[in-house]
Amino acid sequence: MSIEKVKKSTELIETVERFLQTGYEANHQFNEAIDGEEPLIVRSIKEPDNEYRYDASEILYWVDRNAYWDEFDSWNGEQIKDKYSACINFIQDTDQSAVFLDLVALIRKKKIAPFLGAGVSRAAGYPIWGEALQSLSKKIASFDATAFQELLQDNKYLEAAQTIADASQVQLNNYVQTTFRTKFENEEDREQIPRIFKHLYRLANGCIITTNFDPLIEETFKLKGAPLTDAYMYGLQAGNNFVQRLLKGDRCILKLHGDASQSSSYVFTAEQYQNAYGDPIDFSKQLPRALRQIYISNSLLFLGCSLNQDKTLELFQQVKTSAEFDIPEHFAFLPETSNPSERQATEERLLILNIRPIWYSSENYHEMLPLLIELAIDISEHRLNLK
Numbered sequence: 001m002s003i004e005k006v007k008k009s010t011e012l013i014e015t016v017e018r019f020l021q022t023g024y025e026a027n028h029q030f031n032e033a034i035d036g037e038e039p040l041i042v043r044s045i046k047e048p049d050n051e052y053r054y055d056a057s058e059i060l061y062w063v064d065r066n067a068y069w070d071e072f073d074s075w076n077g078e079q080i081k082d083k084y085s086a087c088i089n090f091i092q093d094t095d096q097s098a099v100f101l102d103l104v105a106l107i108r109k110k111k112i113a114p115f116l117g118a119g120v121s122r123a124a125g126y127p128i129w130g131e132a133l134q135s136l137s138k139k140i141a142s143f144d145a146t147a148f149q150e151l152l153q154d155n156k157y158l159e160a161a162q163t164i165a166d167a168s169q170v171q172l173n174n175y176v177q178t179t180f181r182t183k184f185e186n187e188e189d190r191e192q193i194p195r196i197f198k199h200l201y202r203l204a205n206g207c208i209i210t211t212n213f214d215p216l217i218e219e220t221f222k223l224k225g226a227p228l229t230d231a232y233m234y235g236l237q238a239g240n241n242f243v244q245r246l247l248k249g250d251r252c253i254l255k256l257h258g259d260a261s262q263s264s265s266y267v268f269t270a271e272q273y274q275n276a277y278g279d280p281i282d283f284s285k286q287l288p289r290a291l292r293q294i295y296i297s298n299s300l301l302f303l304g305c306s307l308n309q310d311k312t313l314e315l316f317q318q319v320k321t322s323a324e325f326d327i328p329e330h331f332a333f334l335p336e337t338s339n340p341s342e343r344q345a346t347e348e349r350l351l352i353l354n355i356r357p358i359w360y361s362s363e364n365y366h367e368m369l370p371l372l373i374e375l376a377i378d379i380s381e382h383r384l385n386l387k
Helices: 003-025 028-034 056-063 065-093 097-108 118-124 129-137 145-153 157-167 169-179 216-223 242-247 270-277 286-297 311-322 340-351 368-380
Strands: 040-043 051-054 112-116 207-210 231-234 252-255 299-303 330-335 355-360
Touching: 003 056, 028 056, 028 065, 051 056, 056 065, 065 097, 065 368, 097 112, 097 330, 097 355, 097 368, 118 216, 129 145, 129 157, 129 169, 145 157, 157 169, 157 270, 207 286, 231 242, 231 286, 242 252, 242 286, 252 286, 270 286, 270 311, 286 311, 330 368, 340 355, 355 368
Parallel strands: 112 207, 112 299, 207 252, 231 252, 299 330, 330 355
Antiparallel strands: 040 051
16 A cells, blocks of 8 residues: 555544544533543553543443443433423323324424414513513603503503504604514524524424514524525515415415514504404405415414414404314413413313413423423424323
8 A cells, every 4th residue: 555545544534533523522411421430541551650541431432332322322311301301290290191292293294383472582582562562652752651551451452552653653663673673693692592493493394473573583593504585474565475385385484563674564553453454354465365374274383372362363263263174283382370260261262263272380481381392392203202
């Protein structure tokens, strides 16, 4: 063998070794778990005062890699079980295993379309609707503050928003543009995006729907290296063949209330809702038509949505009552309520619309919700089961 061939082989071996070393170092938690308190010491024959130190994980990785990965799989399985133990116990104790596994089956088949409400963006510092309106009202001097507060107390957010718009549409548009702008200018910032968003690319293969102005969905897909560019529609924005792209199965986004950067797309006030949906609901308009198509052709998963009676549920009710379409199963994660009557009323109202609630513990600032989503995805990918 020539010297050049030997040199090339050495370079190749070093490249492979660097690649393997990177793989080893990526599993630092597992490596620490199997390493003893002291490394294995090998004394030098050539220089007795010198010694070589090797951790158990390092020896196993380089001597018997199959055994290393077998041990890693066992350790990882136990870690996953520990991670989800509280969620699994909660689902079983509340007799929700059947509905949860039905959701898992649809995730596995790539049939789920996430529907994201203001609750999931709140963890990133964006206000929910009532908070936004309350904050915005402080910028308006020329309107009836008492009447406005009464509207908020009655959860009449559309009317409250219209009151502000009538007083100053300029202030309303400026508030939305500045409050719901992107806060994630680079990859380091995007690492702070709430966990729920970081699993969207595993959860949704097609359409994602949101009532939020913010850019969290788009920023999340940038982080994953998969920009959401197939199709989009923002509120009152002119049509761009969204429904056709939806029917093709393209990955697309529907921002029902519009996008913060485009004030002409906003659907926030009573007047804007009427323009967007009609009164009664007019399915010749692009927004109701798109939402109806999603409702009859996808299984929605509502996250961070209160699911109180609003225009969206009114539209679903109208579609269901018409009996013109077969409606697939939909699901909603909802924070647990201690009021049995309230829970029954909510379940019955949603079940009529083919929306099956999955209740979760809302203690510790809703920490269980992202874990439940991760659990459903991991089960769908056969990483573990619910037993």
